[in-house]
Amino acid sequence: MKYWLMKSEPDEVGIDHLVADPATPVPWFGVRNYQARNFMRDQMQQGDLVLFYHSSCAEPGVAGVVRVASTAYPDATQFDAGSHYFDPKSTPAEPRWLNVDVLLVAKTRFLPLQAMREDPVLEGMQVLKRGNRLSITPVDPAHWAHIANLIGFKG
């Protein structure tokens, strides 16, 4: 059982999209970075807990908790020529990109990025490192426990 942080742009899929239909698994499509893909392929397991993070928006930060609800499988958007995520170099026989599904666990108290940066306990978190662009990062258990406490998540 591992802990993760996954970034989503709320304009595309925000925590309220999941709240609106909480029983339906949401494919985490659109990952086009090998390191992030490999995390999903090699390390994620069903049941892993994930901090749902809003990025590229007015108020970046942790907005909720989701859990991994599938193993990794080919990302359908890579084959869709009309999709922003279309990859002409990928084929169904040898799909390059994968995604997992996630399910809402809870929308929580919002934890702004700024508060995370100012918190000495969270120093060293991968997502806070300068220049970090990875959309999926592991979260170590001590950081998870602290954040869970801050957002009022009891899991």
Next chain:
DNA sequence: GCCAACGTTGGC
């Protein structure tokens, strides 16, 4: 809109 960081591409 700016800029730092860094992954990808393509010429050689």
Next chain:
DNA sequence: GCCAACGTTGGC
């Protein structure tokens, strides 16, 4: 295989 140019991410 090197590496400069380019594109993307993402906070500000």
